[in-house]
Amino acid sequence: MKANSPSTVSIVLRGLSEKRNISDATKKKVLEAAKTLGYTPNMQSKLLRSNLPNLPVITLFWDSTTRQYILGSFLKGIQDSIVSNGFTYDLQVKPYAVDHLEESMTARTLMESNGIIICNASDKDIEFLENNDLSVPIVLYNRYSDKYPTVNMNDKEIGKMAADVFIRHEKTRPALLTSVPNFEGMVIRENTFKDILNQNHISDIYRIVVDDTPSGGYMGVLEILKSKPLPDCILCSSDNIALGAIKAFYDKGIKIPEQLELISIGNGNRDLEEYSTPSLSVVSLPLEAMADACLTRISRAITDLSLVSDSR
Amino acid sequence: MKANSPSTVSIVLRGLSEKRNISDATKKKVLEAAKTLGYTPNMQSKLLRSNLPNLPVITLFWDSTTRQYILGSFLKGIQDSIVSNGFTYDLQVKPYAVDHLEESMTARTLMESNGIIICNASDKDIEFLENNDLSVPIVLYNRYSDKYPTVNMNDKEIGKMAADVFIRHEKTRPALLTSVPNFEGMVIRENTFKDILNQNHISDIYRIVVDDTPSGGYMGVLEILKSKPLPDCILCSSDNIALGAIKAFYDKGIKIPEQLELISIGNGNRDLEEYSTPSLSVVSLPLEAMADACLTRISRAITDLSLVSDSR
DNA sequence: TTGAAAGCGCTAACAA
DNA sequence: TTGTTAGCGCTTTCAA
Numbered sequence: 128m129k130a131n132s133p134s135t136v137s138i139v140l141r142g143l144s145e146k147r148n149i150s151d152a153t154k155k156k157v158l159e160a161a162k163t164l165g166y167t168p169n170m171q172s173k174l175l176r177s178n179l180p181n182l183p184v185i186t187l188f189w190d191s192t193t194r195q196y197i198l199g200s201f202l203k204g205i206q207d208s209i210v211s212n213g214f215t216y217d218l219q220v221k222p223y224a225v226d227h228l229e230e231s232m233t234a235r236t237l238m239e240s241n242g243i244i245i246c247n248a249s250d251k252d253i254e255f256l257e258n259n260d261l262s263v264p265i266v267l268y269n270r271y272s273d274k275y276p277t278v279n280m281n282d283k284e285i286g287k288m289a290a291d292v293f294i295r296h297e298k299t300r301p302a303l304l305t306s307v308p309n310f311e312g313m314v315i316r317e318n319t320f321k322d323i324l325n326q327n328h329i330s331d332i333y334r335i336v337v338d339d340t341p342s343g344g345y346m347g348v349l350e351i352l353k354s355k356p357l358p359d360c361i362l363c364s365s366d367n368i369a370l371g372a373i374k375a376f377y378d379k380g381i382k383i384p385e386q387l388e389l390i391s392i393g394n395g396n397r398d399l400e401e402y403s404t405p406s407l408s409v410v411s412l413p414l415e416a417m418a419d420a421c422l423t424r425i426s427r428a429i430t431d432l433s434l435v436s437d438s439r
Numbered sequence: 440m441k442a443n444s445p446s447t448v449s450i451v452l453r454g455l456s457e458k459r460n461i462s463d464a465t466k467k468k469v470l471e472a473a474k475t476l477g478y479t480p481n482m483q484s485k486l487l488r489s490n491l492p493n494l495p496v497i498t499l500f501w502d503s504t505t506r507q508y509i510l511g512s513f514l515k516g517i518q519d520s521i522v523s524n525g526f527t528y529d530l531q532v533k534p535y536a537v538d539h540l541e542e543s544m545t546a547r548t549l550m551e552s553n554g555i556i557i558c559n560a561s562d563k564d565i566e567f568l569e570n571n572d573l574s575v576p577i578v579l580y581n582r583y584s585d586k587y588p589t590v591n592m593n594d595k596e597i598g599k600m601a602a603d604v605f606i607r608h609e610k611t612r613p614a615l616l617t618s619v620p621n622f623e624g625m626v627i628r629e630n631t632f633k634d635i636l637n638q639n640h641i642s643d644i645y646r647i648v649v650d651d652t653p654s655g656g657y658m659g660v661l662e663i664l665k666s667k668p669l670p671d672c673i674l675c676s677s678d679n680i681a682l683g684a685i686k687a688f689y690d691k692g693i694k695i696p697e698q699l700e701l702i703s704i705g706n707g708n709r710d711l712e713e714y715s716t717p718s719l720s721v722v723s724l725p726l727e728a729m730a731d732a733c734l735t736r737i738s739r740a741i742t743d744l745s746l747v748s749d750s751r
Numbered sequence: 752t753t754g755a756a757a758g759c760g761c762t763a764a765c766a767a
Numbered sequence: 768t769t770g771t772t773a774g775c776g777c778t779t780t781c782a783a
Contacts, residue, residue, distance in 0.1 A: 132770040137762055141574070148768060167741065169493045170551045171483040172760035175775050179547050181481045191514050199510050202534050203503050217547065220532035222514050235491050235529065239482045262453075341714040370714045402653040402682045429479065444754040449778055460752060484776035487759050 131157060140168070171239075182217040183241035183429055185422075188231065190247040191222035197394050197414065201246065204418025214426060225309075228252035237263050242425040244268060249309050264428035268421050271311045276428065278420045280412055282312040285392060286319025288410045289362050292390050294327050301332050302358035304347045304368055306339035313364060316392065320362065333358055337368060344371025352379060363391040366400070369407055383407065443469060452480070483551075494529040495553035495741055497734075500543065502559040503534035509706050509726065513558065516730025526738060537621075540564035549575050554737040556580060561621055576740035580733050583623045588740065590732045592724055594624040597704060598631025600722045601674050604702050606639050613644050614670035616659045616680055618651035625676060628704065632674065645670055649680060656683025664691060672700040679706075681719055695719065 131153060138147045139157040160166075187205065189198050202220065209216055223231035226249050237243075246268045248256065256265070257274050267277045293301055301324060308314045321332060335350055337343035344363060348371070351358060363369040369391035376383050383389050384406070393400045393409040400409040443465060450459045451469040472478075499517065501510050514532065521528055535543035538561050549555075558580045560568065568577070569586050579589045605613055613636060620626045633644060647662055649655035656675060660683070663670060675681040681703035688695050695701050696719075705721040 133760090134762070134764095134771080135769055137760095138769095141762090150768065153769080165742075167493060167495045167553060169487070169760050170496055170553060171486045171493075172775090173762085174483045174547070174550050175481070175487055175759095175777090176761045176763090177546075177550055178775065179550065181479060181483075181776085182547060183479045184482055191511060191518060197511075198514075199503060202510075206503060206534055218533070220534075221530070222518055222532075234489075235486070235494060238486050238489055238491065241479060241482060345714075374714045402657075402686045430477075445776085446755080446778075446780095447753060449776095450753095453778090462752060465753080481776050484759090485778085487761090487775095488777045488779090490759065493760085 140166070182215060184217045184219065184239055185425060185429075186236060186240040186243045187218065187220045188223050188228065188243065188245045188248075189220055190225050190249075192225045200414045201418050204415035205244075205422055207415065208419040208422040212423070212426075214422070216426075225249045226251045229255045232261070237261060242266070242429045244421045244425055245270075247310070264425060266421055266425045266428065268417065269310065269312060276424055278417060278424055279312065280417055282315035283319045285312075285410055285412070286316040287323055289316070289390055289392065290320045290323035290327075292388075292408050292410075293324065293329075293360050293362075296360065296388060298360035298388060299329060300356060300358045300360070301329060302351055302354075302361045303332055303334040303364070304344060304351070304361055304372060305334065305336060305364035306343065306368065307336055317364075339365055339367050341367055341371030341374070344368035344373075345375045346371075348372045348375035348379075352381075357387065360388040360390065363389065366391045366393045366409065369393075369409075370403070373403060373407065452478070494527060496529045496531065496551055497737060497741075498548060498552040498555045499530065499532045500535050500540065500555065500557045500560075501532055502537050502561075504537045512726045513730050516727035517556075517734055519727065520731040520734040524735070524738075526734070528738075537561045538563045541567045544573070549573060554578070554741045556733045556737055557582075559622070576737060578733055578737045578740065580729065581622065581624060588736055590729060590736055591624060592729055594627035595631045597624075597722055597724070598628040599635055601628070601702055601704065602632045602635035602639075604700075604720050604722070605636065605641075605672050605674075608672065608700060610672035610700060611641060612668060612670045612672070613641060614663055614666075614673045615644055615646040615676070616656060616663070616673055616684060617646065617648060617676035618655065618680065619648055629676070651677055651679050653679055653683030653686070656680035656685075657687045658683075660684045660687035660691075664693075669699065672702065675701065675703040677706055678703045678721065681705075681715070681721075685715060685719065 135149065135153060136157050138144065139149055139154050140161060144154045187202075205218065209218065221231055221236060228245070228248055229252070240263050242264045244266050245252075245256070248267060248270050253267070253270060253272060256267075257272065265275050267275050269279060271277055271279065303317070303320075305313070305317065308317065324330070324332065333351065333354060335347045337347035344367065347368065351361065361372065363372055369389060372389060373383065376387065376389070381387055389407040391407050391409050393411045400411060447461065447465060448469050450456060451461055451466050452473060456466045499514075517530065521530065533543055533548060540557070540560055541564070552575050554576045556578050557564075557568070560579060560582050565579070565582060565584060568579075569584065577587050579587050581591060583589055583591065615629070615632075617625070617629065620629065636642070636644065645663065645666060647659045649659040656679065659680065663673065673684065675684055681701060684701060685695065688699065688701070693699055701719040703719050703721050705723045
């Protein structure tokens, strides 16, 4: 059987047979061959051929396992930053599972990205990054690293703000409801928090480790309620935890903030922050500003060719 | 000045000068030229050249203006579906602003996508889609269209479920706290809801239109509280609205569900559904199942070349 | 130390 | 009605 020429095949495959007077026989032959071969068009080639202007691609890696509801806010921050800075970038988001960043950063993704922003990587993910020489500019958000540029909120300040609420409200019996710290920022926040309380002569901090989920917070509170004397103020390391904690207090008939004050470090669930019932004090994290900083940073890395100083 | 050959330039630009014994003069020349020209590597070309196997690209368009916290859940549903079905796809998410889908669906994006899933398009966005012949397989999620395949939850069933709660709990004075319906499904839900109440001889439904935000819900409830007699059960069209409503009742000292029952159509804010305080009845939407259906549908469209039946 | 040529998959222009 | 050729931007192989 005679093979068809590339152009004929191209025409048929794009559904232009009629317009270009391709015979039904040829059309049928091509479509059948495509089907048996499981043909899928290669979009890179199409794009290349199209002569559309080249647009740098920025890939945002997002931990889809835990940080679900924040993505929207962060993304919005990025978008706004792109617009307000007049950048022209092709933004794409890739979800990944905690501890499995490696599997998501395929050779392909690396190859199609001019710059990469990695959000909320776990220690294991960071380890992968540090141990490999990736050929693309990378910025880590909310994490610390010697190897890559990072964008961090001021974790000390966050710890301080939480402690300040305690002190301002003249609380004396603090409790800490936290998940296992899975990134350095959490440790910094907690340490600063403790340090400042210590400086104010409060050293006895009841600390409970729970899952970073509402049910974790719920169960944590049940545990806390067994202690005597009861704490008079609880700091939750995330609003996930706070959500469950509120519910537990409600179910147990304990009034917030009258009987017991609740403070949360808010990861961007703005609705929760404003409309939680009853109100809790939230140390709010500047998500949008951080997104903006990430974009600015990666943008610099992309522009700045000197970053491609020889690797060996 | 003599031009350098492509290969030399390529070597320098990838930071391999040292390894490949490029003279410092040449290296400097190339880097400077790149800088003044504002060179950015074309990743399509790199990918093409790399001989990595071709991976079909699925683009998920997400309305980033309103539906922020759902994205995580939906994305997770997609991811899980990819894994469990053994698909190999390159998934990318593109945010867009309501009513501005057109601007986000650039020629470039169309050209780099083998298939597109569009979520939560507004009527205006749908209009754009219907009026244009896009050359890529498209699936609409949560919307109705004659032109494109759609994936919808059973909106009648949702309306029915909400009505059933009213009836089961023997309520007689219903109120509806809804945002302006911006997609057909909302209308279907509301109509079914009313129909069923009517069938049960409840025809007097107090209806208030508010913003689809917590503060919308808050203000809506304040309005409702002015009415006599008070409704005994309120249906909120989204959990955004419900969140504000709860807060309003709390602030006004009205007990839920004892004094007044609250029902919400939940858009996937699972935390809220489980841990709202006090509890509200939520008609939960099957987000993950929908995501799976979207992926299956677009996958079929991509595979099924007969879909490229002649356009003219 | 640098350059020339080929080819990744695709499509447009032109030729047959 | 179909085929040939060139070229999108890149990297690799081989030659100079």
